[in-house]
Amino acid sequence: MALWTLNHSYSVDDRILNNQHSIFVGMLNEIRDTVAGEQPAEAVAKRLRALASDICNHLALMEAMMTFTRFPHINEHRACHRELARRLREFAARCEQGDRSMQAQLLSFVQESLDSQMRKQEQELGPWLHAHATNSAAGLPEMSRS
Numbered sequence: 001m002a003l004w005t006l007n008h009s010y011s012v013d014d015r016i017l018n019n020q021h022s023i024f025v026g027m028l029n030e031i032r033d034t035v036a037g038e039q040p041a042e043a044v045a046k047r048l049r050a051l052a053s054d055i056c057n058h059l060a061l062m063e064a065m066m067t068f069t070r071f072p073h074i075n076e077h078r079a080c081h082r083e084l085a086r087r088l089r090e091f092a093a094r095c096e097q098g099d100r101s102m103q104a105q106l107l108s109f110v111q112e113s114l115d116s117q118m119r120k121q122e123q124e125l126g127p128w129l130h131a132h133a134t135n136s137a138a139g140l141p142e143m144s145r146s
Contacts, residue, residue, distance in 0.1 A: 004028055004111055012126035020058045021114075027051045028110055035103045044103060045095030051110070052088035059085065062125065069132035071125065084113050 006025045011018055031047045059081040066074040091106045 004032075012122040014126050014129060017058075017062070017122065017126070020054070020061075024051065024055065024058070024114055027054065028107075028114065031110070032107055035107060041095050041098045041100050044100075044106075045092055048088070048092045048095055048106070052085070052092055055088060055114075056085050062122070065129055066125065069129055071128055071132075073124070077125070080117070084117065087113070 004025050006022050010021050012021075027047065027050065031044060031051065034044050034047055063074070063078060063081065065071075066077060071077070087109060091102065091109070094102055095106075
């Protein structure tokens with residue numbers, strides 16, 4: 001699998017979300033390097049658990065932003081978020097059990113899922129947030145354009 005790079009097509013026009021996307025791309029590339037280096041399954045599982053945790057936190061932040069701004073497609077996004085989190089936990093569990101047979105499938109799934117999430121699903125969210133959010137939202141980070 002080729003090194004994954006972040007480009008403008010992943011921008012959701014929100015500094016916080018874009019910074020998180022950049023971190024995810026770096027983490028995915030670290031997982032790819034760990035798999036390619038044929039390191040123990042536990043090393044892959046450790047990196048995958050960290051990625052899954054960060055992605056779940058990212059999805060929770062997005063859902064809080066969607067709820068606050070009354071985003072009309074929140075239920076569809078939430079269902080996609082739940083499925084992505086479920087699959088990541090499933091892959092992490094398999095890695096923890098020492099299953100190396102699914103590592104290529106894992107990398108492909110994670111990259112395709114993040115690509116779909118960032119390019120398609122979050123593209124409509126960025127403009128909505130800026131049109132409907134205020135920077136004084138209690139408990140939410142400031143949403144400023146990147």
